[in-house]
Amino acid sequence: MTLTQITFFFLMIIAVIGVAMLVHSWIDKGRIRKNFSRLTAELSGKVIQENPLVYPRFSGEIGGREFDLFFKVVKAGRQHILYYIYSVKSELSSDLLLLKADYFKPVADEAGLSETAGGVFPGIDGKYQARSQHPETAKRLLEEAEILARLLPLEEFSSLQLGPDALVVGKPYEGPPDTAPEQILKNAHALEKLATAIERCPAAA
Secondary structure (H helix, E strand, O other): OHHHHHHHHHHHHHHHHHHHHHHHHHHHHHHHHHHOOOOOOOOOEEEEEEOOOOOOOEEEEEEEEEEEEEEEEEEOOEEEEEEEEEEEEOOOOHHHHHHOOOOOOOOOOOOHHHHOOOOOOOOOOOOOOEEOOOOOHHHHHHOOOHHHHHHHOOOOOEEEEEOEEEEEEEEEOOHHHHHHHHHHHHHHHHHHHHHHHOOHHHHHH
16 A cells, blocks of 8 residues: 555544544434433423534522533543533532542642632541631531431442532533432432532531
8 A cells, every 4th residue: 555545544543433433422422412302301491502512511400409410521630531420509609629539640739629619528428528718617517427327328429519509410421320310319319319418507607
């Protein structure tokens, strides 16, 4: 083969791979939209998708609380990771960020993170790194047995932002099983119960 033929063959392979990736992404987004659509009646919600090339999002209600599901690309070093995020509205004035221990690499801008999320303090049995702008309140929350019990069903998530105003949990997206209606309902109910438990905790007042 000549150099021109080799170059053309190589470009053709790249083009085929690119088209295959686009088709796979389009099919994946279609499956997600279908799964979200199956929840519209149960969660009084709607599916939002500007065009077939972007990931759909879901906006609804659970237990009288605003509920959202969406995707976000997060840059981690040289990598770009697609995160799948749940958000449930809450009436919290306190804040607590839980990050899975041994999951996240050390933060380069530690001062910047401490300014926005608060300083580090001991988490839950080494499972999480805990941060808060109000560490004394956050520590008291983590001493409540009911709150610890309500966190257990959410262990699949790598980050949990508990307040203020909402509970937001996220994890790297692993595929359509993450958006199965039964999985979404399980996590949504777990978040709603956690929000209720924190709201009625004297430490969060």
